[in-house]
Amino acid sequence: RDPVTVPGLRRMKSKRQAIVALTAYDAGFAAALDAAGVDLVLVGDSLGMVVQGHGSTLPVSVDDISYHTACVARGLRSALLVSDLPFQADASPQLALAASTRFLQAGAAMVKLEGAGFKLDTIHHLSEREIPVCAHLGLTPQSVLRLGGYRVQGKEEAAAEKLLEDARAVQEAGASLLVLECVPATLAARITGALDIPTIGIGAGIDCDGQILVLHDLLGLGQGRRPRFVKDFLAEGGSVHGAVEAYATAVRERRFPGPEHIY
Numbered sequence: 001r002d003p004v005t006v007p008g009l010r011r012m013k014s015k016r017q018a019i020v021a022l023t024a025y026d027a028g029f030a031a032a033l034d035a036a037g038v039d040l041v042l043v044g045d046s047l048g049m050v051v052q053g054h055g056s057t058l059p060v061s062v063d064d065i066s067y068h069t070a071c072v073a074r075g076l077r078s079a080l081l082v083s084d085l086p087f088q089a090d091a092s093p094q095l096a097l098a099a100s101t102r103f104l105q106a107g108a109a110m111v112k113l114e115g116a117g118f119k120l121d122t123i124h125h126l127s128e129r130e131i132p133v134c135a136h137l138g139l140t141p142q143s144v145l146r147l148g149g150y151r152v153q154g155k156e157e158a159a160a161e162k163l164l165e166d167a168r169a170v171q172e173a174g175a176s177l178l179v180l181e182c183v184p185a186t187l188a189a190r191i192t193g194a195l196d197i198p199t200i201g202i203g204a205g206i207d208c209d210g211q212i213l214v215l216h217d218l219l220g221l222g223q224g225r226r227p228r229f230v231k232d233f234l235a236e237g238g239s240v241h242g243a244v245e246a247y248a249t250a251v252r253e254r255r256f257p258g259p260e261h262i263y
């Protein structure tokens with residue numbers, strides 16, 4: 001399998017080939033995902049919750065993401081590796097550039113950051129300096145204190161229009177990819193149609209250009225109340241490899257997410 005590249009993701013969008021994405025935090029799982037043909041692997045700051053056991057993503061550091069990026073990179077052969085800029089590592093373009101350089105030198109091919117607004121300058125700063133950027137809109141978990149919890153975003157018409165405007169702005173600023181988290185499926189479809197860059201959905205319906213899940217959720221290891229968009233693929237896959245393959249096939253055949261997983 002040829003390595004997945006940034007322009008390759010754009011070609012997948014134009015050919016309507018669904019992009020299969022998952023998170024990973026170590027080499028062993030990274031190798032399993034790569035072997036199953038996963039296109040994109042994210043070292044997410046969900047690390048803080050599923051690996052470190054915190055109640056939010058806020059405690060995750062640049063050192064943490066660097067360490068896990070290096071671990072995951074050693075397990076991958078073809079999948080594109082994306083690393084999250086953790087809380088406040090994108091508070092200024094300069095901080096974001098320093099952290100992103102470490103992630104790329106540890107093996108990432110792209111960095112992800114949450115939000116638009118003042119972050120647009122950072123997206124521009126990074127992409128002008130040859131650092132591919134994935135934006136992340138909708139439910140942005142680093143905003144949990146302001147939001148007061150994790151819930152669907154963009155339900156009201158004004159909020160939906162703002163999200164569409166932000167999506168256009170992150171593309172304009174230079175983002176190569178956009179994660180949409182917990183937004184109504186109809187809105188995610190509108191955004192996907194309006195953009196040239198691919199969208200990757202989580203709780204954002206079937207019409208995104210790709211799908212992502214947190215690995216632990218896919219393996220039925222989620223804690224507490226299970227969000228609506230989560231599916232335990234281990235139940236039908238029977239093994240870790242089977243679960244990842246079942247997920248990849250369901251995403252490629254546009255059978256996941258189903259109507260029961262959307263907002």
Ligand code: KIV
Nearest residue numbers: 023044045046179214
């Ligand atoms: O941190 C993470 O795992 C993420 C994905 C859920 C998109 O940002």
Ligand code: NA
Nearest residue numbers: 044045046084
């Ligand atoms: Na994240």
